[in-house]
Amino acid sequence: xxxxxxxxxxxxxxxxxxxxxxxxxxxxxxxxxxxxxxxxxxxxxxxxxxxxxxxxxxxxxxxxxxxxxxxxxxxxxxxxxxxxxxxxxxxxxxxxxxxxxxxxxxxxxxxxxxxxxxxxxxxxxxxxxxxxxxxxxxxxxxxxxxxxxxxxxxxxxxxxxxxxxxxxxxxxxxxxxxxxxxxxxxxxxxxxxxxxxxxxxxxxxxxxxxxxxxxxxxxxxxxxxxxxxxxxxxxxxxxxxxxxxxxxxxxxxxxxxxxx
Numbered sequence: 001x002x003x004x005x006x007x008x009x010x011x012x013x014x015x016x017x018x019x020x021x022x023x024x025x026x027x028x029x030x031x032x033x034x035x036x037x038x039x040x041x042x043x044x045x046x047x048x049x050x051x052x053x054x055x056x057x058x059x060x061x062x063x064x065x066x067x068x069x070x071x072x073x074x075x076x077x078x079x080x081x082x083x084x085x086x087x088x089x090x091x092x093x094x095x096x097x098x099x100x101x102x103x104x105x106x107x108x109x110x111x112x113x114x115x116x117x118x119x120x121x122x123x124x125x126x127x128x129x130x131x132x133x134x135x136x137x138x139x140x141x142x143x144x145x146x147x148x149x150x151x152x153x154x155x156x157x158x159x160x161x162x163x164x165x166x167x168x169x170x171x172x173x174x175x176x177x178x179x180x181x182x183x184x185x186x187x188x189x190x191x192x193x194x195x196x197x198x199x200x201x202x203x204x205x206x207x208x209x210x211x212x213x214x215x216x217x218x219x220x221x222x223x224x225x226x227x228x229x230x231x232x233x234x235x236x237x238x239x240x241x242x243x244x245x246x247x248x249x250x251x252x253x254x255x256x257x258x259x260x
Contacts, residue, residue: 033258036256095243
């Protein structure tokens, strides 16, 4: 009887120790899902050539992960799909693009081709990225049911595809026209970098599960377009000159998610 009782005590202690260890491991690593409606805009570096055409309502979603460093600090990262975009308006009348069969025609592909020329009036970019955020997340202790946090770090985004919607003027057959869903993926840089600054609250539900509400500012500091455009030309003469371009992408994102 004593041996059986001792065995039960050992098993109970071992079970309690394993449970505590699992709980501790769970707290050290957390994961969850998020959606992130956002407002995005482009900021051209040369205001004499281009101006921002305003913000666009966009969307993102993905996976959140956290690795706890201590009671207040964690490394927050994840994997997200972001639908980014912005509007750019030329400041003068010297920007054109070429189109063949309702597709953009690269400058180097014009030889021997039949195409139409359009004077660009407005351009709207729609680009899809895979984003990998890496931030330091600092949290308060639980105040009631809420935990407050702030975060700071870097977003690294990889471009998947890009398309543009244009308002333009047909040079060949004079008249204002619109072109939608023109692919310009090769005119966008592969990587995009931005500072990620934000904060929010976590609402505790049960155990380590919580609802997350956050507000983040993505301050882009890299050129999202190629330094020399493949499609946008600077003059309407036969000596086509690629347009030099530089623009950064900024966003304000609202995060709603669940962390386990």
